[in-house]
Amino acid sequence: MGTSTKKNMSSGSGSSSYFLPIPEGHWLRRYSPPAPDPGAETPLEKTLADLRFRARKVLERGLPSVRSEAFRYTNLQFLLSEEFTPDRRQVTREEIEEELFRDLPVKEGEHRLVFVNGRFLSELSTGFVSESGLEILRIGGGHGTEARREEEGSKIAEYIGRTTLADFSSIAAWNTAHLHDGVAVFVQRGKKISEPIRIRHFIRGEGNRKIVSFPRLLVVAEEGAEVFVAETYAGDSGRTLTIPMTELIVGRAARVEYCRVVREGGEGVHLSAQEALLEEDAVLRSHAFHFGGALARNDVRAVLNGENVEVTLNGLSLLSGTEHLDNHTVLEHRRPHGRSREIFKSVLADHARNVFRGLIHVWKEAQKTDAVQSNRNILLSPTARVESRPQLEIYADDVKCTHGATVGRLEEEALFYCRSRGIPLESARVLLTQAFAADLVEEVAVKEYREALAEAVRARLERMLGREEPR
């Protein structure tokens, strides 16, 4: 009894400083549909209504302040004073076509779904798919007959929100509170899908209006299934806010490769949640490339929920100007014989700032866990900053967990070596930073994407380094 009173008191008094209240009527709490749907009838409607209800409860708690440990380095207070609204316009193909395929080219045979400010653009998409083996469905209402829609809805209802388990992270809650549209990918038992599935988001402001969107992606690979999914976010001009959530559900002995490329506009804010849940013998390979945006925060979690699971969690970020990126990663080893490899690298120019927190949480049952974490950073300017916070929480006694973090400049000796072979200083710096990034690009399985990413890395590094004062 005494304990519970104490607990209530501490959480009660603490909440006021760790969270900033979000007033009722604030855009973050202006919901559509406004209230838990009393008219929800289908299983999907019921599930979504329930999820939204729970998520909205989290928002009532408020916005995490910099006093909360998780947001210590990333101040989100501007969300309270700035007004963001969803885009209601219908964008046409002509407006965006040129920009659309800049980061990743079109690959023959790929499945492609294009969204503009969170709104589906069918003209540039290859369309939703409803075949045996592979289904690519729209969360916010499908197509075909009513019976078919209801069947698809039930399937989505079965899985959506599953990765959040008992708790919502703040960002997951914000996305879920506004959840009404998105993409769901289902790969049937034993099916190996060779064509990549590509979800392409295009984000841009609309004059003085600040635009917010809440994209959602659900990927379900059933037992023994294999699939490659790429999600790209390309920003343009104007103040924008993107709050996406991606759920990856990897069944027994299934294999999912997920590649995400974020290049927000100069005023773009990106707050994402990526949650993965893996069953026995499953494999997840996740690659995150961050090529810009005013402020970004990624909450990434993988739960190794079965024995003998293998997770690769890679991240590469190239930051310049006053860009700020905060990667918050959690690897939750719950069962024995799990292997995780986490490599996050960043290259920072100017006044850029990179925050990395990597928690490896090994449950008591998760014996023989083998976890390796590495965070490496290269500073191209004395005013760039890095915060690196590896965290191990280990409750099993027979595990192998290593972590390492480095922050440094380009090696003078390597630069001199390049220059002595005739490579000019600026090119030598691009070459060496490119080399630093190369292994993470190399790990992407699709050749066309890998080549495009290598080129995107090179181009961005050239811009970042070209601006610098020669020494």
Added chain:
Amino acid sequence: MILEIRNLHAGIEGTEILKGIDLTVKAGEVHAIMGPNGSGKSTLAGVLAGREEYEVTEGEVLFRGENLLEMSPEERAAAGVFLAFQYPVEIPGVNSAYFLRTGLNSIRKSRGEEELDALDFLKLAREKLKLVQMDEAFLKRSVNEGFSGGEKKRHEIFQMAVLDPVLGILDETDSGLDIDALRIVAAGVNSLRRADNAFLVVTHYQRLLNHIIPDVVHVLLDGRIVQSGGKELALQLEAEGYDRIKQAATV
């Protein structure tokens, strides 16, 4: 005249290492710079290649009549200076072919020559790899990463062959080589000798000079050239060690 060094003084962080070097290298010549550890051999090689940690306090260096000391390392490479490193640097993530092609094309571009495409470069590289008996597979490997000591040194000579310098500087290229690798390296260098280029071979030991026969041997001691002579001087040093010269120099 390829290289003229006049009264060169240089040091690092206020400590003088080279205390007045005079050296003239003509086209077609191979000069050996010998000396004990700490005599300033590598400093001389580094100053000539443009290592920025060294400060030149006095004197001048002319490379084909141009002021070498005013040039950046990449400008020196473009002008035709090549340094084979004592400790070649590993660059994970950059393959040897890409690295060297970037260097070669930067040099060609600065000379107003057409750049080589991947195919033409490969042709050239294949031909030069043969000189040092290296397999083509090395082109695809990250620069020096996981190379043995001998492979690194052969890789240096291979790069020199591709860039075809006017002045090749070999900084302790023989260190850490077994006799077979030493022979291969020396044969590679010998095949590059021509009437219009020159080599500066910096070494502690005489054994490399059995294979690369120098025209002139200089003995460097405490930052000064204390003795110069023909190839027999190297043999004499090998037999007597540096001590006798040290004594002679201090008397």
